[in-house]
Amino acid sequence: MSLDRATMDERVPRDFETLRATILDRRESLPKRIAQIAAYALDNPDDIAFGTAASIAASAGVQPSTLIRFAQQLGFDGFTSLQQVFRERLRERNSSYDERLLALRAKAEGGAGHRAIFDGFVAAASTSLNDISRTLDETHLEDAISLLAKAETIYVLAKRRSYPVATYIAYALGKLKIRNQLIESAAGLNAEMIAFATPADAVIAISFSPYAPATIEEARAISERGVPIVAITDSSFSPLAQFARVWFEVAEADFAGFRSLSATMALAMALTVGVGEKRRDSGRKRKA
Amino acid sequence: MSLDRATMDERVPRDFETLRATILDRRESLPKRIAQIAAYALDNPDDIAFGTAASIAASAGVQPSTLIRFAQQLGFDGFTSLQQVFRERLRERNSSYDERLLALRAKAEGGAGHRAIFDGFVAAASTSLNDISRTLDETHLEDAISLLAKAETIYVLAKRRSYPVATYIAYALGKLKIRNQLIESAAGLNAEMIAFATPADAVIAISFSPYAPATIEEARAISERGVPIVAITDSSFSPLAQFARVWFEVAEADFAGFRSLSATMALAMALTVGVGEKRRDSGRKRKA
DNA sequence: GGGAATATGAAATAATAATTCCAATCCATA
DNA sequence: TATGGATTGGAATTATTATTTCATATTCCC
Structure with a gap:
C-alpha cells in the first residue's frame, strides 16, 4: 500500500x-x-x-x-x-573498428578462456575482410567474372584448407543452375575428370601456402589443356599464379594456427553471384 | 609584444x-x-x-x-x-564502424557493378561477425567444448549450405589429431556410419532454415542412440535444437540470397581449437 | 460540456562542477 | 646555501547545470 x-x-x-x-x-x-x-x-x-x-x-x-x-x-x-x-x-561499444579489433585481439591473446579463442577467430575474420575490402582489384574481378561467365562448365579445384570454399562455390553455382564440377580427390579419378575439360570451360582454383601439391599438379595439367584458370591465392610467388589467366591475392589473418576463410569466402561468393548475374543479363540481351 | x-x-x-x-x-x-x-x-x-x-x-x-x-x-x-x-x-569512433557498414551496404544495394556484389558479401560477413560477437553465450561455449572434449570420436553432421563448415571442422580436427568422422552422404552409407556412434562419442551438427531433411533425420537417429549433440542453428524453433544437448543460435546476414558463413565458421573454429586445448590440458593433468 | 487527472512550460532554486587565487613547496642556479 | 622562478595544493569563487515548483494547458471520462 x-x-x-x-x-x-x-x-x-x-x-x-x-x-x-x-x-x-x-x-x-x-x-x-x-x-x-x-x-x-x-x-x-x-x-x-x-x-x-x-x-x-x-x-x-x-x-x-x-x-x-x-x-x-x-x-x-x-x-x-x-x-x-x-x-x-x-x-x-568500444568501437572504432580498429580499436575494437585491437581489443578483441588483446582479449584473445591475453585471456585464457575459450571465449578468448572465439574472439581471436572473430578478430582474424574481421581483419581479413577489412584487408580484402581495401585491396581487391576491381578490374581483376570484372575479368574473372567475364571469363567464368563464358565457360560451359566451371571446374572448382581446391584441397585441404581451401576445400570448404570449393564446396560452397559448388553449392552456390548449383543453386544458380550453373554447370559446375568439383574436382574431388576421394575416388582418385581426378586425372580423368580433368581430361574432360576443354578450353571452352574454366577453372576456379584456390590454394594457399603451403600449397597442396595435388592442387598445383592438377592446375598445371588443366592449364596445359588450354583451360583458363581463375586463381585465388596468397602471393604473387604462388605456383598457382603462373598458371592463372586472372588471379587474386588474398591475405587471410590467422589465429591459433588456423587461417580465416572469411575473405576468400566473400570473394568466392562475389565471383559466383557475379557470374550468375552476368549470365542472366547476357541471356536477356540475346533474347532481346 | x-x-x-x-x-x-x-x-x-x-x-x-x-x-x-x-x-x-x-x-x-x-x-x-x-x-x-x-x-x-x-x-x-x-x-x-x-x-x-x-x-x-x-x-x-x-x-x-x-x-x-x-x-x-x-x-x-x-x-x-x-x-x-x-x-x-x-x-x-562509434559512427565509423556502423557508417562503414552502412556505406558498404548502400553501395552494394545501390551500385550495379560487380564490386557492389562483393561489397555486399563483405558487409554481410562483417555484420554476422559483429552480431555473434555480441550475442554468443559463453557458458554454452564452455559446455559444448567440455562435452566434445570427452568424446572418443567427434561426428560432424551438415549438408548443403552448412557443408563447407563441416569440411573445415573435419580438416581442423584432423590437424589437431582429434578423431573425427564427417557424415557424408555421397555413398549413401550414412545410416551405417551413424550406427557406429556410441554415447561415448559426440556430434557437431549444423543446419539452418530451411533445414536439410537428411540432417534432421540423422540427428534424430543419432540422438536416439544416446550420443550427445552440439548444434549450431538459427533459432530456438529449429528442429535441431530439440535433439541437442547444447545449441548455439547464430544469425547470419545474407546477401543476394546467400547467407554468410563467417559467424558460423568462427564459432566452429573456436569449438574445434577449444577442444584441442582442453584435451592438451587434461592430458597434462593426468600425467602430472 | 464540466471536472478531475494528467501533462506541459517556464522560471526559481539547489546542486554540482569548473575555474581562480594565493600560499606553500620545489628546484635550479649563482 | 640563499634567491628567484616555476610548480603545486587546497580552498574560495564563479559558472554551469540539474532539479523542483507552480501556474497553465490539455486530455479523458462521466
Whole structure:
C-alpha cells in the first residue's frame, strides 16, 4: 500500500539494450512530449550521452523538465542516471573498428578462456575482410567474372584448407543452375575428370601456402589443356599464379594456427553471384 | 609584444590524434604533475571524456587545478574544451564502424557493378561477425567444448549450405589429431556410419532454415542412440535444437540470397581449437 | 460540456562542477 | 646555501547545470 513506484515497479534498465526495449515497449502509452524525447533519445543516443539537459531538451524541442520526467518515468531518479546508461554504451561499444579489433585481439591473446579463442577467430575474420575490402582489384574481378561467365562448365579445384570454399562455390553455382564440377580427390579419378575439360570451360582454383601439391599438379595439367584458370591465392610467388589467366591475392589473418576463410569466402561468393548475374543479363540481351 | 599565448602559440589541437601527437611530443618538457595527468589522459581517454574535473583529477592523483593547467598548457582555455576533443573522438569512433557498414551496404544495394556484389558479401560477413560477437553465450561455449572434449570420436553432421563448415571442422580436427568422422552422404552409407556412434562419442551438427531433411533425420537417429549433440542453428524453433544437448543460435546476414558463413565458421573454429586445448590440458593433468 | 487527472512550460532554486587565487613547496642556479 | 622562478595544493569563487515548483494547458471520462 505504501510501496512507491521505485520500489514496486520494474527494475531500472541498467544497460542500453534493455532501456531501448523498455522504451519501445511503452512507446504507445507515453504522453506526447515524453514520446518526443524518447524518440529523440533512441535516434541520437550520442547526444544524450554528451549533452546537458538543457541542450538536449532544446535539440529535441522540449523543456528540460520534460527530459527529467522522461527519465523518472523509466525509473531513474533523474536525468543524470539516465545519462549514465547512454555513456556506458559508448564506453562498451568500444568501437572504432580498429580499436575494437585491437581489443578483441588483446582479449584473445591475453585471456585464457575459450571465449578468448572465439574472439581471436572473430578478430582474424574481421581483419581479413577489412584487408580484402581495401585491396581487391576491381578490374581483376570484372575479368574473372567475364571469363567464368563464358565457360560451359566451371571446374572448382581446391584441397585441404581451401576445400570448404570449393564446396560452397559448388553449392552456390548449383543453386544458380550453373554447370559446375568439383574436382574431388576421394575416388582418385581426378586425372580423368580433368581430361574432360576443354578450353571452352574454366577453372576456379584456390590454394594457399603451403600449397597442396595435388592442387598445383592438377592446375598445371588443366592449364596445359588450354583451360583458363581463375586463381585465388596468397602471393604473387604462388605456383598457382603462373598458371592463372586472372588471379587474386588474398591475405587471410590467422589465429591459433588456423587461417580465416572469411575473405576468400566473400570473394568466392562475389565471383559466383557475379557470374550468375552476368549470365542472366547476357541471356536477356540475346533474347532481346 | 602584446601577443598573448593563444594568439602566438601553435593552433589548439582540434582532434584527438593531433592532441595525442602534441602530448607525446612535449612529454619530456612537462612538469611532473602535468606529465602525470598527460599520461593518464592518453591511457584513459574514456575517463577524460566522461568524468568531471574532480573525479579525473582524483583518479590520476592530482589536483583539479593541475588538470586545468594541463589543458591550458595545450592551448585550450580550460578543461571543458579539452574534454570536447575526447568526446568528439568517441562520437566519431562509434559512427565509423556502423557508417562503414552502412556505406558498404548502400553501395552494394545501390551500385550495379560487380564490386557492389562483393561489397555486399563483405558487409554481410562483417555484420554476422559483429552480431555473434555480441550475442554468443559463453557458458554454452564452455559446455559444448567440455562435452566434445570427452568424446572418443567427434561426428560432424551438415549438408548443403552448412557443408563447407563441416569440411573445415573435419580438416581442423584432423590437424589437431582429434578423431573425427564427417557424415557424408555421397555413398549413401550414412545410416551405417551413424550406427557406429556410441554415447561415448559426440556430434557437431549444423543446419539452418530451411533445414536439410537428411540432417534432421540423422540427428534424430543419432540422438536416439544416446550420443550427445552440439548444434549450431538459427533459432530456438529449429528442429535441431530439440535433439541437442547444447545449441548455439547464430544469425547470419545474407546477401543476394546467400547467407554468410563467417559467424558460423568462427564459432566452429573456436569449438574445434577449444577442444584441442582442453584435451592438451587434461592430458597434462593426468600425467602430472 | 464540466471536472478531475494528467501533462506541459517556464522560471526559481539547489546542486554540482569548473575555474581562480594565493600560499606553500620545489628546484635550479649563482 | 640563499634567491628567484616555476610548480603545486587546497580552498574560495564563479559558472554551469540539474532539479523542483507552480501556474497553465490539455486530455479523458462521466
